[in-house]
Amino acid sequence: MTQDPTQPGDALEVLLGTPGHRESLRHLAELPAREGQRAPWPAWAAPELVAGYRSRGVSEPWVHQVEAAEHVHAGRHTALATGTGSGKSLAAWLPALSAILAGTERGGSVARMRRRPTVLYLSPTKALAADQLSALHELLGAGGLRSDIRAATCDGDTAPEERDWVRAHADVVLTNPDFLHFSLLPGHERWDRMLRGLRYIVIDECHAYRGVLGAHVALVLRRLLRVARHLGAAPVVIAASATTGEPAATLARLIAVPVGDVAAVTRDTAPQGRRRIALWEPAPLEGVADPGALEDLRHDGADDPWATLTGVPDDLPRRSATTESAELLTDLVAAGRRTLAFVRSRVGVETVAALTAESLRERGAQVPTAPGLAGVPGVTGAVAAYRGGYLPEERRALERGLRRGDLLGLATTNALELGVDVSGLDAVLISGWPGTRVSFWQQAGRAGRAGADGVAVLIASANPLDTYLVHHPEAILEEAVEATTFDPTNTYVLGPHLCAAAAEVPLTEADLPLFDLPDTTLLEALTARGLLRRRPAGWFWNHARPERPSRLTSLRGSTNAGVQIVEGETGTVLGTVDGGRADAVVHPGAVYVHQGATFVVDQLDEHAALVHRDAVEHRTMATVDHHASLLGVTHRAQWGPVTWATGPVEVTSQVTGFDVRRPPSMEILGSHPLEMPVRTLPTRGVWWSAPEDVLREETGLAPGDLPGALHAAEHAAIGVLPLLATCDRWDIGGLSTALHPDTGMPTVIVHDGYPGGAGFAERGFDAAARWIEATFGAIASCRCAHGCPRCVYSPKCGNGNSPLDKAGALAVLRFLREVTPP
Template sequence: MSGSSLKIKQTLVSEYLYALKKSKKYGPQVVCHKTYSSETGNFAQFPSNLNEKLTDSLRQFGISRLYDHQAKAFALISEGEDLLVSTPTSSGKSMIYNLPVLNNILSNSESRALYFFPLKALAQDQFRILQKFEKNLRKSFLVDNYKLAAIYDGDTSSWHRKKIRNNPPGIIITNPDMLHLSFLPYHANWAHFFKNLQYIVIDEVHTYRGVFGSHMSWVLKRLQRILRLYGANPTYILLSATIGNPGQLGEMLIGKPVVTLTRSGAPRAKRNMLFLNPWDSAAHTASQLLEAALKRGLRTIVYTGSRKMTELITRWTRPKLGDLAQKLSSYRAGFLPEERREIEQKLTHGDLLGVISTSALELGVDIGDLDICILVGYPGSVMATWQRGGRVGRAGQESAVILLAQENALDQYFMRNPDDFFSRPMESAMLNPFNIEIMEQHLHCAAAELTISDEEFTSFPDETRKTIEKMTWNSLLLQGSDGREWFATRKFPQRQINLRGGGNQLQIIREDNGEILGEIDSGRVLKECHSGAVYLHNALTWHVEKCDLENKEVVVSAFTGIYHTRPISEKQTEILEVFTRKSYPGYGVSLGRLLVREQVTGYQKRNNRTNKLIATIPLNLPEQRFETVGLWLEIPESTQAELEKAQLHFMGAIHALEHTMIGTFPFLILCDRNDIGGISCPVHFQTTGAAVFVYDGYPGGIGLCSEAFERIGELLKQTGKTVESCSCETGCPSCVHSPKCGSGNRPIDKDACLKLTRLLLNPENTRFAEKHFKEIINDKLLVSDIKVCAEKKKGKGMAALPSHYGVFDLETKYSAAEVGGWHRADKMGISVAVIYDSLLDDFVTYLENEVDRLVDHLFQFELIVGFNNRRFDNSVLAGYTSRNLNGIATLDLLEVVKSRLGYRLSLDRLAQCTLGSKKSADGLQALKWYKQGEIGKISRYCKKDVAITRDLMFYGLENEFFLFQNKAGKTVRLPVDLETVILREMA
């Protein structure tokens, strides 16, 4: 932008802000206007080791020097340091990774780099930049017809994908999903590329937090395994918006320390930040401010919180713009890729004057030079506010960011305390690489991609080793026959994992035409989409006709009624494990593993206009339960007594404290309040008094409460400030009420909550006494515990067997086809039956005319052992006797195998691998022998089967596993706990 153009823009922005503040309508709504003066840049010369061809190319782009942080980054990367750069927008981050990568390619044409972007639009941006470099550097490449870069994502055709695989370019631009689904499962197809991979670039690192970040950390661990296979050790270059913990996030993501660079040398133009608390709705106010900006020729972006609001503001604004109407566009998810790219191109080239977008344009997509940013509602974090605000003023002109508050706790808190926003540090971004569910999913993928060796197993952290042991015990991984390697149970487990979601998704379907409206995850569906619920989707109202959990469908119809619905739920929290504890003067706080149980017991119908209760409808829905990580505050009895002495409602106090703590989580940590759950208990059976629990709302935890535990004092202080600064009398959504409360925000006592936070934080209190947790006794949970599973591998061997047991098998006279199907086993008849009797230590053979003696013999045993005897042999015998054979304690080895593996294995398959012994014949041969009258041959065959079954049981009791050959032809272990089955059967 030329100097004269800059001056004109600065004048226009200043005039716009002046008119806004002087306006009789909007002036009084402005609660804060903060100005940031322009800053000069700090520059550095091109590094001496930067290829001259590359410096010539930069000069052709009008770049004659670098910002000093770019030069420092180049030096660190050149030394092989793994680097994370966390600087503001418009600080030239793309140059930080492109320069060292291109410099290396110019000296070594075999060098390869892998670029990751979370959005396709970002990938397209960087591809265009690299195409410009390729055009300038064409003659400098060492190989003829060299291809510098290519995009490999969901929009890449199958033909083009094959072409890229067969002849990989210097740089492949992709996303985490493609690495997970296309690169790692088929790594042999990428062997040459991986072998020469020298740089891995991960942009927008701050987006890899929570569930997505936890998945990404494991995808990168899997990538590192494959790279070790091919002898590669690339340098990592990570780029992030400004966050509170860049080094910590980088290390959690790639599994090793990173050097951080957080100071930017880029110049910055004058910036304005206005907070405006609208009298009208924030959306209508945004439309009016947008209209005024566009008519002044100011290029403007409006950020909204939903697709529907994006379309509504566009619809309201366009008719008022006259000839400018075509220069305004909306931009959101749901547009076709070509539509989004067309809008991006129009913005970049200046064909559009304004755009209204969801967060889809928050990340670093090149959308040209903008002047005004209007935020419809607080984006949820200081980081996101500056990230979106950083889209304006990128050409060196004065710019303005206008935050329009909505009616919620965070927005209204900052309207009352604007200085707090400007003095507040950036939030921390957290993930949990040891989330058990996510870890199990990716360990399964890792084993499918490359067998896990015992050497690798010993190098894993304790949490990973324990998880592998648990997965092995549960047959989610199969251990090799010698116990020195682990295999996957499925060929392509990657296809079952959604990196960007926490749970299973249910489709929302219109009843009248079958149209799929969207999706909802299984964790929310019973609260929001139970039968009878009124569900809001894209600002349209729908009535839930049916919630089909089995088929993963929610069927809805259009709704025009006058009421909305609110779920009623009951919740319980159980402490499974305490990780760590801290004591403070007024309270104790613990961090640990929790079991959360919640059941929706009914719902309320409430009038839309008055919120008056119309009816309460009971529901009979299944309980939802999951394990997660949480923290809990223990409230001293003296504090409870003091509140009750002041005639304040104690339950109302801790309930309000729970709500407000959850609502203020986003002040400290990058998250949404829906990522957090909680429960308040005036008495909890595992603590000695009252407790307030707050937990991660995803199975296994995503690191939020772990970070909050370390910052519990900050969280409680912010909680107190939020309550104290709210002007309401008894509580409102801006302070102590929660829109997700299962008990309808009752009881709630705002005054009691404020006094409670003051008591908790009072430094003069006697230090909170350490308390001992009651012992948790829950056999069902203990059996599934990782540590217990590991200990059970020691086994007790033969001691579990009773003194008198029998091993039993029989052969039939007729096949299933001959009697009309397997369900008619009682018609198949007995040719021969054989029992091994432990007291006799011998085999006893019975023919059909001796069935009564056979049955009497079976009822003498304390335990019967067989292979499919409960389902088949007993059914055959039912044709001869009415006595209940299923009432005898039974160890059915086929049942054990199927329960562990999920499918059946033949006795012969198990015997060959486990015992090195084969069956002497098969069932079909036995039927032929019967027709030929060869009863002796059937007897010997049946006796051999009984001996194999007995020896297989002995092996399983002593070793706690069987061996079998999986579909890949590998001999693997199948863990079995025959001891527990026997004890349970004989109980």
């Protein structure tokens, strides 16, 4: 679909042409266009593949593609970290498919066929694997190779008969780490043919594997390499990533090899059109209720019942990022500009799409119906939503519609951040900071792909970090992207994988370095718990146990089983919630929102929450009592009277009641007590403490003012830490107290939200000075009088965001800045 020539020729002009929008633009940066640099095809590349690429318009590859492909062909583990749309796939497929063709002899013996080279491709999402398979089939078809190389996806959705075919015949298997963990590795005997011939492992979008997920995936990959080596294979690993910090070190840590064994290719030589980055602060509310405010403050990525702020204070001056995104998307679609709007939550995605469609109807905009999308529910025009939870065929139809230009506007979660090939977009809207610079540049890179110009707009949400960033653009534009943080030595993560590995091939002391084990202590502990059995040949899984070892853990960061949300009358499963959060979000009396319908929870146990449908007007929010015990100090720093430390922390929490609130003001209508179980989280934290008399003297705060000041500083610090660590505010937690029993002083603690920790607290300790400076800047940049969601209010505070003292927090943080060494 082409642009309307009567409209302004530039997406940014469209946005700034609306009255009042120019005041929302806080900063505009221009990244100049760049010409591409090509290189000859490698001499070893299969001629049929080269012909296939040429027929698809690739006359010669880019220099970085050839550089990476040469490393891979030479047998080196390779990390390729270049920008969105730079053609990273070619660097992997060229050597991998050439190896399959070189190792194929038609009419050969069965033994030779068992040694035929195979390739395993791993994707963080099913959508990306499906997209890669489609592109791979097109390439093979163009080169006349569809009968020579057999490629197929295999995941949890694959039918049993299709899996049998893949195991028996596929040369290239596209899957995900979850399938490896739960199916392929536990049944590796049935995958003997593929694993014996495994020549290459392609890890796509490897920057997505951070925190606890990254630790799990690292251990799955180590188990995969261990089984492959046991069967005589020595696969080369290729990791494709967005531009990220320390790519070689990340891959080395994922697969447990010395960093010197990994070749890194980071210079992007693909062409790039002019790209402009706009930092945008939503317009003032002007006293009008904001229809997107509630969704904007909802728990990122969740469809949970209610995880919003406790209220919108009177001095909140600006509209929500959700509503602003919908208005900007409306402007762009009405002007014929193809736009992708990234939204943090599934509910937010639906809200942006619905508000945009409604606004277009109200304006009478002549937006054509998207052809080929009649079968997708809710898609009646050229605007749609895209998120997890849709049927696979619906997602594929939406992806095709976006590629063809049938869809002018698509609101999406970060599902379309990861590699799905979408080019020719005029603009990208990013509703709220996506968590890391890696993700920001990955999303922004969707604008102006294939060498065209594009505009990316970051719309600040109600978050201290967003406030800081739109007023400090250098923190985005002049800082290097983050290195991926994960810790595979976390015993809460490592223990279950050792059990799974022992079931695959018995563990021996020779395996200790592969799993970063200094000695056999953890294996002996697992044996004492009855999970493993020690024999002269090594450690074996205890097959007398009823569970499968792969079911001891989930790769997605929780050791708690998911709780299903079930409609009592019909037995319909509406969704699931992590067991560790169930007490707070689906307790008896909680309101659960699903596809716009409201349900009330009647009963909760460890497996399910029973609900009934009820069109209630109110919402609920749990009250949670938190405590944290400091169990030791791993590292300590003394800055004058202030002590910084990091170490193991035990966090206990208990839901003690819930408030009933009326949206949109979220005023409290009533409170109800609850007696939910006490939950314990052993994790790691970072904290600072200072003597009370020093703190009061230096800040001028009265004793009664300290709790509110520390509480507000804690909230802002949690909101800002993602600037320094590859985490999201929902990956971490915290608490503050004017007298902590373990320090005997006022103390602020920030801790990882996962058992055993995820590495985020340690990153905060290492960057403490920058962290404090950025936290102070986030609060000082906010123009509210007494505190709001953009500075010191938290969307997950279990104490009702009370007490909070914005001025006191600034005084405390100013003092910390003064004692911080340069």
